[in-house]
Amino acid sequence: xxxxxxxxxxxxxxxxxxxxxxxxxxxxxxxxxxxxxxxxxxxxxxxxxxxxxxxxxxxxxxxxxxxxxxxxxxxxxxxxxxxxxxxxxxxxxxxxxxxxxxxxxxxxxxxxxxxxxxxxxxxxxxxxxxxxxxxxxxxxxxxxxxxxxxxxxxxxxxxxxxxxxxxxxxxxxxxxxxxxxxxxxxxxxxxxxxxxxxxxxxxxxxxxxxxxxxxxxxxxxxxxxxxxxxxxxxxx
Ligand SMILES: C[S@@+](CC[C@H](N)C(=O)[O-])C[C@H]1O[C@@H](n2cnc3c(N)ncnc32)[C@H](O)[C@@H]1O
Numbered sequence: 001x002x003x004x005x006x007x008x009x010x011x012x013x014x015x016x017x018x019x020x021x022x023x024x025x026x027x028x029x030x031x032x033x034x035x036x037x038x039x040x041x042x043x044x045x046x047x048x049x050x051x052x053x054x055x056x057x058x059x060x061x062x063x064x065x066x067x068x069x070x071x072x073x074x075x076x077x078x079x080x081x082x083x084x085x086x087x088x089x090x091x092x093x094x095x096x097x098x099x100x101x102x103x104x105x106x107x108x109x110x111x112x113x114x115x116x117x118x119x120x121x122x123x124x125x126x127x128x129x130x131x132x133x134x135x136x137x138x139x140x141x142x143x144x145x146x147x148x149x150x151x152x153x154x155x156x157x158x159x160x161x162x163x164x165x166x167x168x169x170x171x172x173x174x175x176x177x178x179x180x181x182x183x184x185x186x187x188x189x190x191x192x193x194x195x196x197x198x199x200x201x202x203x204x205x206x207x208x209x210x211x212x213x214x215x216x217x218x219x220x221x222x223x224x225x226x227x228x229x230x231x232x233x234x235x236x
Contacts, residue, residue, distance in 0.1 A: 041070075
């Protein structure tokens with residue numbers, strides 16, 4: 001029997017723990033987004049470079065960081081997700097994005113992929129991401145905008161499409177106000193640039209019909225749905 005959980009219940013990730021690495025399963029699009037996220041991750045500039053992956057999930061970013069030269073450290077609320085991530089080479093620990101169990105300025109790169117739309121306290125999560133980032137380091141975010149289109153594309157349509165998010169995974173009340181994200185990051189020294197993101201339509205159709213094993217994510221002018229944000233932390 002399948003348990004119907006409330007929207008945004010973190011236990012859903014434990015229910016789906018066996019699906020993280022299934023490229024045709026409920027997390028399929030996360031694989032495509034991870035690849036797009038990694039494009040914004042700079043090359044390491046020194047041997048001991050650390051990338052902190054906030055809400056690393058099952059570690060889907062790991063293969064896309066190959067050759068970038070960072071030690072991949074993950075933090076996630078889900079014990080099953082961190083266990084899966086560890087099997088894929090991520091030094092993953094349990095922790096809350098709103099109260100990271102990490103020292104100030106410990107990271108050369110901080111990524112927060114598909115998590116800000118799940119946290120009740122956006123300001124705390126953004127300020128924590130900035131706190132653990134060293135001056136001069138890079139912050140990379142992707143998330144869903146708090147707009148009509150964000151809700152329509154990810155829930156009304158997205159939850160009904162193959163590759164879209166599992167039903168009830170998102171609570172649209174937690175979707176991210178872009179101005180607020182930019183403002184809070186700036187208050188912590190990170191000036192963010194935003195760009196929209198969507199799956200390539202020909203790739204998606206080829207994926208649905210089994211002619212491709214994944215779809216590429218492509219930039220869009222509008223940031224009103226899924227979007228990426230990145231910026232460097234100011235140096236004193
Ligand atoms: C949509 S998944 C994204 C996972 C991964 N970043 C990726 O893109 O493959 C959301 C992840 O956020 C985690 N999560 C949700 N709330 C969290 C919180 N407050 N602190 C840390 N992790 C959280 C979940 O356990 C889940 O692994």
